[in-house]
Amino acid sequence: MKTIVLAFFASASLTAWGQSYKVAGTVLDAKSKVPVEFATLWIEGSGIGTMTDSQGKFVIQHLAEGKHEVLVRCLGYSEYKLQLDVRKDKENIVVYLSEQTLALNEVTVTAERKTADATTAYTLGRTALDHLQSVSVSDALSLLPGEQTSKFKGLTSSAQVITLRGESTEMGNPDFGTVVEMDGVRLSGNATAASTSGTDTRNIGNSNVERIEVITGVPSVEYGDLTNGVVKIVTRKGKSPLIVDVAVRPTTQSYAVSKGVELGAKAGVLNLSYERVRSVSDIASPYTSYVRNAFGVRYSNSLHTKTGKTLSVDFSLNGNVGGNNTKADPDAFKETYTKSRDNALWSSLSFNYMLNSPWLSNLRGGVTFSYADNRVEEKKNQSASSVQPALHTTEEGYFVASKYEKDPSSPIILLPTGYWYVTSFNDSRPINYTAYLKARWSHKIGSITSNLLAGADMKGEGNLGKGTYYEDMSVAPTWRAYRYDELPFMHNLAAYAEEEITLPFRHSQLLLKGGLRSDMTFIPGTVYGTVSSLSPRFSAKYSFGEKEHGFFRGATLRAGWGKAMKLPSFEMLYPRETYVDRLAFAPGAMADGTTYYAYHTHPVLPVYNPELQWQYSLMREAGMDIRLKGVRISLSFFYNTLSQPYTSTRIYTPFDYKLTDQSALNDCLIPSADRVYSIDRTTGVVTVSDKNGILTSQTLAYKEIHDFQSAVMNVNGSSSSRMGLEWVLDFDRIKAINTSIRIDGKYYRYKGIDEVMVPSTSSLTDTDGQPYKYIGYYVGGNGNYNGFMTQRLNTNLTLVTHVPKIRMIFSLRFEGTLLNTRQNLSEYSGGTRSYVLDSQSDYLPSSTQTDIYNGASYVATYPLYYVSREDMETRIPFMEKFLWAAEHDKELYNELSKLVVKSTTGYMFRKQGYSPYFSANLNVSKEIGKYLTVSFFANNFFYSMQKIKNWQTGNEGSLFASSLVTPFNYGISFKLKL
Known part of the structure; x- marks a missing residue:
C-alpha cells in the first residue's frame, strides 16, 4: 500500500509539460433541438469526463492539446463519438444526439468490440x-x-x-x-x-x-x-x-x-x-x-x-x-x-x-x-415396513436408538413404519x-x-x-x-x-x-x-x-x-466435520415387538489445510x-x-470399535422374552439382564473391528491450460439490399491432467470378515481417467438486413460446429498410470499392447502405491508388489486385485467427437410508428433433425432433442413507449 501511495505522489510531482485548453458546448436532441440533460461525455482512454446540466451544457477544463475521441451517451439516444482536435479553447461545440430507433442509418444488433481498449x-x-x-x-x-x-x-x-x-x-x-x-x-x-x-x-x-x-x-x-x-x-x-415490455414464448x-x-x-x-x-x-x-x-x-x-x-x-x-x-x-x-x-x-x-x-x-x-x-x-x-434408525449424535461413543416420543433428545431415533413425509x-x-x-x-x-x-x-x-x-x-x-x-x-x-x-x-x-x-x-x-x-x-x-x-x-x-x-469459496475454506457410524449391536425383534439398535459413532474432525x-x-x-x-x-x-486450482483429497486413519453380533446370544441363558439389553457408552460392551431379576446379568462376547475413518482435505490441484483463437469479419453494408454480413468464430482447446494423490479403499471385506485393510493412493483419483482434452471449432454467419425507411431489421444467423471432440486422458508425469488389458476379466497388464488410446481395449488403473492398516507409514509400490504376488502369493494377489480399477467399456479412451452440425436462427424487429416495436424470433427454425455420427461409439444419432444445438423455440415481444 505504501509503495502505491508513494508512486502516486511521485508521479504527481512531475511537471506536466504541454498546453491544456477548455472545451465547452451543448448537447441537443437532433430532431427537436431541445437540450439533453444528464448526457455523459467521456474522453476515451482517460479519466476525463463530465455531464450536461439542465440546459444541456457541458464544460471540460484542462484538456490536453491534441486529438481526442469523446464518447457521448444518454439513455434513449444512440451513442455518438465526437472527434476533437484541440489546439485552442473551444466553447461553442454543439453535439446532436439521435433518438435510438430503427430509423437510424446505423443500428448494431451484434457484439461490438471496444477498439479503444488494449485488451479484448x-x-x-x-x-x-x-x-x-x-x-x-x-x-x-x-x-x-x-x-x-x-x-x-x-x-x-x-x-x-x-x-x-x-x-x-x-x-x-x-x-x-x-x-x-x-x-x-x-x-x-x-x-x-x-x-x-x-x-x-x-x-x-x-x-x-x-x-x-x-x-x-x-x-x-x-x-x-x-x-x-x-x-x-x-x-x-x-x-x-x-x-x-411484453414477451411470449411457448x-x-x-x-x-x-x-x-x-x-x-x-x-x-x-x-x-x-x-x-x-x-x-x-x-x-x-x-x-x-x-x-x-x-x-x-x-x-x-x-x-x-x-x-x-x-x-x-x-x-x-x-x-x-x-x-x-x-x-x-x-x-x-x-x-x-x-x-x-x-x-x-x-x-x-x-x-x-x-x-x-x-x-x-x-x-x-x-x-x-x-x-x-x-x-x-x-x-x-415408507418403510420395519423400523429403521436415524443417527443424530455428534459425540464419540456407543448409543442406543429410542423412539422420539419417548426421548426427543435421543442421539439415535427410531423412524416410524408405514408412510410419512419429510420436509427438509x-x-x-x-x-x-x-x-x-x-x-x-x-x-x-x-x-x-x-x-x-x-x-x-x-x-x-x-x-x-x-x-x-x-x-x-x-x-x-x-x-x-x-x-x-x-x-x-x-x-x-x-x-x-x-x-x-x-x-x-x-x-x-x-x-x-x-x-x-x-x-x-x-x-x-x-x-x-x-x-x-x-x-x-x-x-x-x-x-x-x-x-x-x-x-x-x-x-x-x-x-x-x-x-x-x-x-x-467457503466450501474450500471450511471443510465439514464428518461422522463414521457403525452398527454395534442389533439382536433383532424384541419379544414385545420393539426393535433394538446400538451404533458406534466416531466424529472425524475437519482437516484444515494451512498450506x-x-x-x-x-x-x-x-x-x-x-x-x-x-x-x-x-x-x-x-x-x-x-x-x-481448488480441489480436494482424503485422509485415512485407522480406528477400532466393538461389534456384538447375534451369534453372541447363543450362549445367553436368559430367555429372550425376559432380556433387557444395555451397552456401555465408552467400552461398547453389551450386557444382558433379566427383567425379572432371577438370573444373573451376562456380558456378551464381541469382536474388535478394525476399520478406517476418512476426512476431506482441500488442497491445490494441478495446472490446466486453455487456448483459443477468436475471429470476426465485418463486411461493409451492401447498399443495394441494405444488408451487412458478419462472420465470427472460435477455435478452443482445453487440456487438464489431475496429479493430486487421492487415497481410496475397497468396500469389500477381507477373508477374515474384517473391513478391507489396504489403502491405495491413485494419481488424480481412482477413476480410469484423470483428465481430458477438448477441442471445439465454431463458426457463425450472420446476415443483417436493415431498412431504415420502414423501421425494420431482419437478421439470419447460421451457427455451425465443425469440430467438437473430447479425449479422456490417463497420464502421470512420473510414469504410467493405466495399462491395457488383454480381456475384461484380466487384472494384469497386457504383455503385447501398451497404447490405451487405441480405442479397442479394456484398461486397468493401478494405485501408485498402497499402505496397510498395520503400517500406515510404509508406502509399498503397487505395481511391483502386484506382479510379484501374481507369481508367489495368490492370497495377497486376490486382495490387491480389489484396488484395481477396470474400465467398463473398451472405447473409454477413444476420442469422442461428432461430425459437423448446424442450426439457424431468425430474428425480426419492426417499429410501428413512434411508440410500438414488435419483435419475433425463431431459434433452430429448421428444427434440424440432421444425422450425426459419434466417433467414440460409431453410432449415428439425430440432432432432434439433442443437447448439442439449441432446441426449436420461438416467441414474440411487444415494446410500448408512452
Whole structure:
C-alpha cells in the first residue's frame, strides 16, 4: 500500500509539460433541438469526463492539446463519438444526439468490440438485446465471437452461469472465476458454503439492462478476485418514457414496465423498473416453474460548478423475489414438492467527482452491498415396513436408538413404519459488502499522454444461513447440523496502481499499460490467518496506417499478459466435520415387538489445510485489428494457464470399535422374552439382564473391528491450460439490399491432467470378515481417467438486413460446429498410470499392447502405491508388489486385485467427437410508428433433425432433442413507449 501511495505522489510531482485548453458546448436532441440533460461525455482512454446540466451544457477544463475521441451517451439516444482536435479553447461545440430507433442509418444488433481498449472487450447494446429477445443475461453472451445460442429454452432446468473462455466442466471451476457485476455490485461472492460455482444469472432483470460490457482479455488491475474475465451489467439511468415490455414464448412469459422520472430542477432522476417472468419446464404439464420478480430503483443526480467541475451521485437498488417451485404439480406424489428461493438484493451508493484539474482528473468512491436468500424447501414421501434408525449424535461413543416420543433428545431415533413425509430445508444466505476509492489523473508530458489510476477496496463476505435442518425431528433421517452462520467472515483488502502511456509517432501510436494489484486476505480465528498476493498485469497496443481511403485503412496490434487471483469459496475454506457410524449391536425383534439398535459413532474432525494457496490464472493474449476496404477483421489469440486450482483429497486413519453380533446370544441363558439389553457408552460392551431379576446379568462376547475413518482435505490441484483463437469479419453494408454480413468464430482447446494423490479403499471385506485393510493412493483419483482434452471449432454467419425507411431489421444467423471432440486422458508425469488389458476379466497388464488410446481395449488403473492398516507409514509400490504376488502369493494377489480399477467399456479412451452440425436462427424487429416495436424470433427454425455420427461409439444419432444445438423455440415481444 505504501509503495502505491508513494508512486502516486511521485508521479504527481512531475511537471506536466504541454498546453491544456477548455472545451465547452451543448448537447441537443437532433430532431427537436431541445437540450439533453444528464448526457455523459467521456474522453476515451482517460479519466476525463463530465455531464450536461439542465440546459444541456457541458464544460471540460484542462484538456490536453491534441486529438481526442469523446464518447457521448444518454439513455434513449444512440451513442455518438465526437472527434476533437484541440489546439485552442473551444466553447461553442454543439453535439446532436439521435433518438435510438430503427430509423437510424446505423443500428448494431451484434457484439461490438471496444477498439479503444488494449485488451479484448465487447459491448452488447440495448438494441441488440431487444432484437435477440433474451430472457436472461447469459442468453446475450451468445453474440460474442464463436459463441452459440443458449441450449436452455427456459429458466427451470438448471442454474445459468456465465463462463468466459472456458467450460464449467473443466478443472478449476472457470465459471467460479468469472466476475458478474451490476451497477458496480458483485452479484455473487465466495460465501457459498455448499458448492464452488459461478453466478446464476436467472434472477437478474433483463428488460432494465441498458448494455452489457464483457472483458474477455486481460482486465485492469482494479478488478480482483477472478480468473476468467468480467461481465459488467449497466441498468437504465436517466430520463425515459414509460416503457412496457411484453414477451411470449411457448414456455416463458415476461411482463415488464420501467420509467425514468425527472424529479425537478437540480433534483435528479429516479429510474423505476419491474419485471415478472414465469417459465415452465413443459407446456403439457406447466407446474414446474421458475418465477422472477425483478425490481430496480436507481437515483442519479449531478452538481455542476462554474469552473467545470461535476459531482455525480448514484444510488441503485436491484433485486429479485422468486425461484423454482413444483408444489402445484398434480402429477407428482401427493403433497410432495420442491421450492427453491432465488431472492436477491444488490445495492450501491457511489460518487464521481470529475475535477478535470491539472493534478487530478476524477475521484470515484462508494459502497456496495449484496445479499441472497437461496433457501431450498423439499417435501418427500417416505415408507418403510420395519423400523429403521436415524443417527443424530455428534459425540464419540456407543448409543442406543429410542423412539422420539419417548426421548426427543435421543442421539439415535427410531423412524416410524408405514408412510410419512419429510420436509427438509437448506438455508444459504450469502452476504458481501465492499467499500472502494479510486482516482485517475490524465495529463501530458510533451507529446506523451499519461493516465494514472490508483485505488483501494475492502470487502467482507459471510453467510447468514442455517444450513440443512428439518421441520419435524421425529422423522428426520441421519443428519448432523452444519450452520453456515457460525463460519468466520472473510475480509480482503486490496490496493492497486496502473499507468497507461500513449506515445504518438508520425503515422502511428503506441499505448503501453502496466499495473500491479496487491491483495491481503484476512480470515481471523482460522489456520489461514492472513494471506497476501500480487497480481501484475500488462498490455500494449500499436496502431498504424490509419486513413480513410485506399485498400489498407489501418491496423492495430495488441498484446497482454496478466496474473489474476481467485479467493476460495467457503466450501474450500471450511471443510465439514464428518461422522463414521457403525452398527454395534442389533439382536433383532424384541419379544414385545420393539426393535433394538446400538451404533458406534466416531466424529472425524475437519482437516484444515494451512498450506492451501489461492488459485490464480496467467492470462496471455495477442490480437490484431485490420481495416481493409469493405471489411474489418479482428483476431484474438489467447493462452491461459490456471494454476493451483481448488480441489480436494482424503485422509485415512485407522480406528477400532466393538461389534456384538447375534451369534453372541447363543450362549445367553436368559430367555429372550425376559432380556433387557444395555451397552456401555465408552467400552461398547453389551450386557444382558433379566427383567425379572432371577438370573444373573451376562456380558456378551464381541469382536474388535478394525476399520478406517476418512476426512476431506482441500488442497491445490494441478495446472490446466486453455487456448483459443477468436475471429470476426465485418463486411461493409451492401447498399443495394441494405444488408451487412458478419462472420465470427472460435477455435478452443482445453487440456487438464489431475496429479493430486487421492487415497481410496475397497468396500469389500477381507477373508477374515474384517473391513478391507489396504489403502491405495491413485494419481488424480481412482477413476480410469484423470483428465481430458477438448477441442471445439465454431463458426457463425450472420446476415443483417436493415431498412431504415420502414423501421425494420431482419437478421439470419447460421451457427455451425465443425469440430467438437473430447479425449479422456490417463497420464502421470512420473510414469504410467493405466495399462491395457488383454480381456475384461484380466487384472494384469497386457504383455503385447501398451497404447490405451487405441480405442479397442479394456484398461486397468493401478494405485501408485498402497499402505496397510498395520503400517500406515510404509508406502509399498503397487505395481511391483502386484506382479510379484501374481507369481508367489495368490492370497495377497486376490486382495490387491480389489484396488484395481477396470474400465467398463473398451472405447473409454477413444476420442469422442461428432461430425459437423448446424442450426439457424431468425430474428425480426419492426417499429410501428413512434411508440410500438414488435419483435419475433425463431431459434433452430429448421428444427434440424440432421444425422450425426459419434466417433467414440460409431453410432449415428439425430440432432432432434439433442443437447448439442439449441432446441426449436420461438416467441414474440411487444415494446410500448408512452
